Amino acid sequence: MTHAPVTPKTILHLNTETGWRGGEAQTLRLAQGLRARGHRCLVVGPRQGELLNRAAAAGLTVIPLQARGEFDLRAAHLLSRILRDERVDVLHAHTAHAVTLGTLATLFRRRRPSLVAARRLSFPLRSALFGRVKYGFRVDRVIAVSEAIRRLLVRQGLDPDRVVAVHSGIDPERFRHGDRLRFRESLRPLLGDETDGAFLVGAVGHLAAHKGLDIFLSAAAQVARELPAARFLLIGRGEAEGTLRRAVESLGLAPRVVFPGFRDDIPDVFAGLDLFVLSSVSGEGSPAVLKEAMASGTPLVATALEGLDEIVQDARHGLLVPPGNAPALARAIVVLAEDSQLRARYSAAALKRVMEFTADSMVEKTENIYGSIGQPAREGFAGPI
Numbered sequence: 001m002t003h004a005p006v007t008p009k010t011i012l013h014l015n016t017e018t019g020w021r022g023g024e025a026q027t028l029r030l031a032q033g034l035r036a037r038g039h040r041c042l043v044v045g046p047r048q049g050e051l052l053n054r055a056a057a058a059g060l061t062v063i064p065l066q067a068r069g070e071f072d073l074r075a076a077h078l079l080s081r082i083l084r085d086e087r088v089d090v091l092h093a094h095t096a097h098a099v100t101l102g103t104l105a106t107l108f109r110r111r112r113p114s115l116v117a118a119r120r121l122s123f124p125l126r127s128a129l130f131g132r133v134k135y136g137f138r139v140d141r142v143i144a145v146s147e148a149i150r151r152l153l154v155r156q157g158l159d160p161d162r163v164v165a166v167h168s169g170i171d172p173e174r175f176r177h178g179d180r181l182r183f184r185e186s187l188r189p190l191l192g193d194e195t196d197g198a199f200l201v202g203a204v205g206h207l208a209a210h211k212g213l214d215i216f217l218s219a220a221a222q223v224a225r226e227l228p229a230a231r232f233l234l235i236g237r238g239e240a241e242g243t244l245r246r247a248v249e250s251l252g253l254a255p256r257v258v259f260p261g262f263r264d265d266i267p268d269v270f271a272g273l274d275l276f277v278l279s280s281v282s283g284e285g286s287p288a289v290l291k292e293a294m295a296s297g298t299p300l301v302a303t304a305l306e307g308l309d310e311i312v313q314d315a316r317h318g319l320l321v322p323p324g325n326a327p328a329l330a331r332a333i334v335v336l337a338e339d340s341q342l343r344a345r346y347s348a349a350a351l352k353r354v355m356e357f358t359a360d361s362m363v364e365k366t367e368n369i370y371g372s373i374g375q376p377a378r379e380g381f382a383g384p385i
Helices: 022-036 050-057 073-085 096-107 128-134 147-155 172-176 180-186 188-195 213-226 241-250 266-272 288-296 326-337 340-356 359-372
Strands: 010-014 040-045 061-064 090-093 114-119 141-144 163-165 199-204 230-235 275-278 300-303 319-321
Touching: 010 022, 010 073, 010 096, 022 040, 022 050, 022 288, 022 359, 040 050, 040 073, 050 061, 073 096, 090 096, 096 114, 096 128, 114 359, 141 147, 141 359, 147 163, 172 266, 172 288, 180 188, 180 266, 199 213, 199 266, 199 326, 213 230, 213 241, 213 326, 266 288, 275 288, 275 326, 288 300, 288 340, 300 326, 319 326, 326 340
Parallel strands: 010 040, 010 090, 040 061, 090 114, 114 141, 141 163, 199 230, 199 275, 275 300, 300 319
Antiparallel strands: none
16 A cells, blocks of 8 residues: 655554453554654553553553543643643543543643544544534544444534544454364363364454343354354353353353453464354444454344444344344344355455454544644545545
């Protein structure tokens, strides 16, 4: 991909999370991509955060900042000094708390940087009035990760000229070389001799209530009666894990459902799965995990949430089912499990589709947004970009 010359900027990426989830991965991916395009990127966040560890390992400049909540004036003042000392041109706030801290920090500055806020989840703003202030006062652009989120924010009162949509991006090449056998061998302690002939159906991500994993388990109980070879994986960690383990026991699925935990070898994971399931009932924006499955050639079933249907077209790239509908989810799993040619056709189409959601595209569109500040926001950004 060739790039037009741009004026290098100093961009501070502020992320207040300590864990490692999709938002943190996207923060790092964006910072690396912008650096490759000639910009100076600083990554700021909690000292104990996984993002800072990975950003430092990637050779990015990291600056620890401890904040006791989003209204921590001491942290905001420290951030203001960083903005001054580093001569920051753009402050990109990647979490909701970061937006407030960033706004407060600019109050201490006579010359303030452009302020860009990310909105990654499809949950409505907790308070429309507070949200309009939080994402409107001194915020130059809000980047929603799907057109559905952009529309939601506008319905809640945000200025449509300041809200633009940019889907999160992945590196498709990384997911074309997963090792199927290595992943399946790693499951042998959990599945034993059943590993070899198992049809592996997996959910990958944070184990949280809005991911609809209870629906996934209810569907698994129905699928198990029709597909003796099916085995089900809940890959990840999260606060719902205990509840899900109890549900496995109550459904009598203990021999057929396993919890492999958090995995860093995601290309191998998708190479080893026979079918990927995204069962979320709310909250999804533009999930990278869905695109990673597509780039891996892994057949998929997902819920037809707004935003997800901007990525996957039903019966073309995979199957979409109504959120919260376990029988429909079970039927879609069985249909794909029983038809290898259909799986192959959907996977081939998904491989082509995912090239519209690359990290390079996300970085370029974000860079263009930075450059648009000071001009009418709609100039060149009338719809999803």
